[in-house]
Amino acid sequence: MTTPQHKIGSGFGARSTADDVLRGIDLSGKLAIVTGGYSGLGLETTRALARAGARVVVPARRPETAQDAVGGIDGVEVDELDLADLESVQRFAERFLATGRSAEIVIANAGIMACPETRVGPGWEAQFATNHLGHYALVNRLWPAIARGQGRVVSVSSGGHRHSGIRWDDVQFERGYDKWLAYGQAKTANILFAVRLDALGRDAGVRAFSLHPGAILTPLQRHLPREEMVAAGWIDEAGNALDPSFKTPEQGAATQVWAATSPQLAGMGGVYCEDCDIAELIADEQPGPGVRPYAVDPEEAARLWQLSADLTGVNAFAPLR
Numbered sequence: 632m633t634t635p636q637h638k639i640g641s642g643f644g645a646r647s648t649a650d651d652v653l654r655g656i657d658l659s660g661k662l663a664i665v666t667g668g669y670s671g672l673g674l675e676t677t678r679a680l681a682r683a684g685a686r687v688v689v690p691a692r693r694p695e696t697a698q699d700a701v702g703g704i705d706g707v708e709v710d711e712l713d714l715a716d717l718e719s720v721q722r723f724a725e726r727f728l729a730t731g732r733s734a735e736i737v738i739a740n741a742g743i744m745a746c747p748e749t750r751v752g753p754g755w756e757a758q759f760a761t762n763h764l765g766h767y768a769l770v771n772r773l774w775p776a777i778a779r780g781q782g783r784v785v786s787v788s789s790g791g792h793r794h795s796g797i798r799w800d801d802v803q804f805e806r807g808y809d810k811w812l813a814y815g816q817a818k819t820a821n822i823l824f825a826v827r828l829d830a831l832g833r834d835a836g837v838r839a840f841s842l843h844p845g846a847i848l849t850p851l852q853r854h855l856p857r858e859e860m861v862a863a864g865w866i867d868e869a870g871n872a873l874d875p876s877f878k879t880p881e882q883g884a885a886t887q888v889w890a891a892t893s894p895q896l897a898g899m900g901g902v903y904c905e906d907c908d909i910a911e912l913i914a915d916e917q918p919g920p921g922v923r924p925y926a927v928d929p930e931e932a933a934r935l936w937q938l939s940a941d942l943t944g945v946n947a948f949a950p951l952r
């Protein structure tokens with residue numbers, strides 16, 4: 632059944648941490664895959680899931696850096712994955728499938744933001760390709776190993792989805808690049824991906840969620856000139872956080888950990904969450920928080936799924952011919 636895009640009154644909020652939402656939850660015997668689980672929000676997610684007893688696989692673009700970050704955490708293993716390279720995605724998925732294990736949790740957390748125009752693969756815009764297409768191909772390739780009856784796939788989006796819907800007439804920005812529109816499109820794609828995956832996967836007992844983690848100073852901002860962050864009021868000239876609404880990484884990781892593990896979401900799926908609750912739908916011109924209608928539209932989601940299948944050549948749900 633389609634879950635309404637409305638708050639459920641979880642009792643958690645913007646200041647809840649990943650450990651808060653995991654209190655009383657035992658993840659022993661469960662396996663989580665967390666892309667980018669060695670930096671920023673991903674690292675806090677890995678730490679919290681491991682503390683709750685989960686085994687955590689961290690596929691990393693820079694395995695040595697990842698090993699340095701998570702090597703000391705019990706129950707965490709690092710593998711190699713570059714989301715911008717579909718062959719690397721395939722190799723990682725094949726290695727995981729060959730172990731015969733299944734994953735109760737997949738958190739599509741890795742991402743890049745507002746980078747200068749960059750082309751990957753056959754000339755794809757890098758934010759759409761990395762943040763969306765790489766995760767699309769990864770989850771579809773991992774599909775046989777996602778635990779039936781209790782699997783959750785969590786797609787880490789952003790309030791930045793409000794910058795842009797899917798630009799159907801120029802998805803790859805061939806007619807002029809804008810770093811924020813490109814981030815917005817990619818983050819809308821992360822939400823639509825969860826909408827469609829939930830519709831396709833729910834009969835198998837695999838549910839999908841998307842979310843905005845909040846605003847958190849992490850290496851994600853590496854492509855932003857300092858002047859831009861000062862002008863936005865995020866930091867002062869010395870790089871100190873100014874905006875009181877910013878979260879710590881432990882708070883920033885909470886919503887994705889909640890979406891991946893909370894019994895409060897049993898039987899639900901396909902919804903966009905923020906501050907450890909389901910978010911409200913907001914009109915196209917309304918400021919945030921909340922999710923824009925174009926980002927949770929089932930027809931847009933089905934159309935994006937088909938485009939992604941055509942581009943990547945991967946679709947775990949293709950009808951048998």
Ligand SMILES: NC(=O)c1ccc[n+]([C@@H]2O[C@H](COP(=O)([O-])OP(=O)(O)OC[C@H]3O[C@@H](n4cnc5c(N)ncnc54)[C@H](OP(=O)(O)O)[C@@H]3O)[C@@H](O)[C@H]2O)c1
Nearest residue numbers: 667670671672692713714715741742789846847849850851
């Ligand atoms: N921080 C915020 O305020 C904020 C707000 C809204 C949404 N988000 C979302 O939250 C997620 C995590 O962000 P964060 O703030 O934790 O950023 P972060 O610290 O920069 O972490 C991002 C991770 O993604 C990995 N990654 C980037 N490109 C990759 C690729 N081609 N293949 C595999 N891994 C790749 C990075 O690996 P390397 O370190 O090796 O590059 C890093 O581990 C992102 O999806 C972001 O859009 C963050």
